[in-house]
Amino acid sequence: MQSSKVVHIKEVRAHISQMQGESIRVLGRIKEADPNSSFALISFASCDLLIDTSLIGVLDKHNSKDLFQFIGDMEEYSEDMPSTPFIQNYFRPMNGQTLQRRNKVYLNARIMRNMEGLDIALFDKALTARRVFDAQRVHLSF
Secondary structure (H helix, E strand, C coil), X not given: CCCCEECCHHHHHXXXXXXXXXXXXXXXXXXXXXXXXXXXXXXXXXXXXXEECCCCCCCCCCCCCCCEEEEEEEEXXXXXXXXXXXXXXXXXXXXXXXXXXXXXXXXXXXXXXXXXXXXXHHHHHHHHHHHHHHHHHCCCCC
């Protein structure tokens, strides 16, 4: 199994059509949780992402103001899955836009860990260095 790709929510939103089936790690704060389903909305840097927390468990015990890292797989939301007004509202086109703005893709989270206290600037610097290293490593022959 390949490790999850570290991305920001804004990168997920920008490349949503290519994200289906990808294993990713994202940072976010719980913005809203649906008490009628296992879905929640996370937010980071003014971008939102819908996540399914059914593999994680109850979110009530976690402080929604804390920063969390979610690790999981991007999956397509199918019409035969249970739906609630919370989920329908998330996938609803806004301001006359088509559903392409909100492709029906969500993160099926399998791990959630508290990242409160993380130095975001240092995290971004390390992420940039990691991406440069990974790009250079492709050209190395072992």
